[in-house]
Amino acid sequence: MSDNTASALIPEVYTRLLAAYGPQHWWPGATNPFEVCVGAILTQSTAWTNVEKAIAQLKAAMVLSLEGIHQTPVEELAVLVHSSGYFNVKARKLKALAQHVYDNHGGDLAAMLVQPWEALRTELLSVYGIGKETADDIVLYAANAPSFVNDAYTQRIVNRLGITPAKDDYESHRAMFMGALPADVLCFNEYHALIVKLGKDVCKKTLPRCQECPLQAICITGNRGPT
DNA sequence: GCCCAGGGGGCTC
């Protein structure tokens, strides 16, 4: 009988997904840490394909930089990020991040990212528009520090494994993963990316049968379908 | 045409 505790299943999920999909090499499309920050904000509640269009618009308008965002009026930004949805809100969020870096780090994003990651995470959470998931995206994929990114897909998988923590919220799920894995940036990087890959597979129904899901063997719902 | 998805902010109680 296999060990079905969180500390056994969480590494096993990683092994299975990595074997099935291979390394994902995230963050998608970003050529520098600022582009990770922009993508992390724009992808809130939004499919990545629409984020890509918005980033292309920002790039074409030559404003995909900290200075560019800082200097561009919020109304103009809203037009440029239109395709990512919630455009008025997201334009304000991009401006808030840029303003924060100018006010607290002299406009030097790298200077902000280089501090101990727990302090960086706390600082990010104080910025308008940056909640827990977005902060962890930025810590992991822009600052390359080992903060695990939890998300809706991850919580769903946890429920399927039958290891839902007593308090079913973001921090408890995240703490469970960080307790079950080594604090390794590459592992956390790939783990979240692989879960997103699986989640999209399931959502888009490119997994024809539950038996073909990489996690089928450890999924407590058996063969009832990979939803 | 309706409903759902889903981070984060903000309001209410």
Added chain:
DNA sequence: GAGCCCCATGGG
């Protein structure tokens, strides 16, 4: 501090 609504849009 929990529960609700709002933000906009794409996809089923």
